Amino acid sequence: NAGVTQTPKFQVLKTGQSMTLQCAQDMNHEYMSWYRQDPGMGLRLIHYSVGAGITDQGEVPNGYNVSRSTTEDFPLRLLSAAPSQTSVYFCASSGAGTDTQYFGPGTRLTVL
């Protein structure tokens, strides 16, 4: 049981490049979320999903896209990277009827 996994662990991009951050969970959780962590600001919600085929925006969605074609996977796409997207990105999942979100180890992204 791996829990929530994220790849890559580190990534450096140039401004304007695109990439996908991968997230997968093996706990059959309905809910999945993406957060970004910036110094002094805690974590902020980017996008979330309540089930396969259903996604919605969080607090800071601009510049990011998501899709959820399976229960297990919830990739985050940066369409055209900007320096303001330099951050640590965390994926999380939780099951219906619980009050606990499980977090992945994070992806540290630097945009030059």
Added chain:
Amino acid sequence: GDSVTQMEGPVTLSEEAFLTINCTYTATGYPSLFWYVQYPGEGLQLLLKATKADDKGSNKGFEATYRKETTSFHLEKGSVQVSDSAVYFCALSHFQGAQKLVFGQGTRLTINP
């Protein structure tokens, strides 16, 4: 909208000292309240939670009580250890599965031997 405010860090204590990290929130209704901990180089882990007023969450010697009248959820531990050094986040959620968490800014705690 909802918000969470934590005491500013960093906080540095000696081993066996008493710890309090203040957390207050602004929210409509009755959200669930959480403390998450992040050890160096790792993701966040749930430390404790409380889902209704006057509930006390506890884990690993840490405690926090949901105070509706003061909109607070302060984290306490009677005797800290070096291994408690981490960043602590207070958070709230209105939603099933604790999704859509709203986090405070985090408090970095360092315990010296």
